[in-house]
Amino acid sequence: xxxxxxxxxxxxxxxxxxxxxxxxxxxxGVETFSNSTAPGWLFTGSPNKAYLTAGVIDxxxxxxxxxxxxxHDQSGIAASGQVFPTHKGFIIEFEYLMYDGLRIFNNPAxxxxxxxxxxxxxxxxxxx
Numbered sequence: 001x002x003x004x005x006x007x008x009x010x011x012x013x014x015x016x017x018x019x020x021x022x023x024x025x026x027x028x029g030v031e032t033f034s035n036s037t038a039p040g041w042l043f044t045g046s047p048n049k050a051y052l053t054a055g056v057i058d059x060x061x062x063x064x065x066x067x068x069x070x071x072h073d074q075s076g077i078a079a080s081g082q083v084f085p086t087h088k089g090f091i092i093e094f095e096y097l098m099y100d101g102l103r104i105f106n107n108p109a110x111x112x113x114x115x116x117x118x119x120x121x122x123x124x125x126x127x128x
Contacts, residue, residue: 034054035055035063037052038078041080044076045067045068045075053066067116096116
């Protein structure tokens with residue numbers, strides 16, 4: 001027959017194992033883009049690269065990721081090569097701002113447009 005202390009030790013051991021399994025299932029991938037660097041991210045685009053505004057336009061800690069400027073025919077890309085498990089699903093949250101839609105030609109009859117695409121997939125990350 002098993003003693004109470006042996007039983008409690010086994011329960012505590014199982015509890016510790018279950019906690020370690022839960023901990024490895026989490027993926028805390030957070031990037032605010034508020035500083036002048038974003039380790040692990042690649043910025044590219046055409047005709048100019050996307051960039052972080054901290055240290056250029058905004059103060060360190062108050063910056064943003066700027067994909068394009070207020071001009072026509074541009075693309076900006078921010079890509080992360082971080083690999084993470086998705087067998088339990090994942091959630092992506094982000095805030096974005098689009099502005100100055102009529103400012104280029106200052107003509108309400110000739111509106112401009114912005115768009116955004118979030119792409120998830122298995123691909124090789126290389127500069128464009």
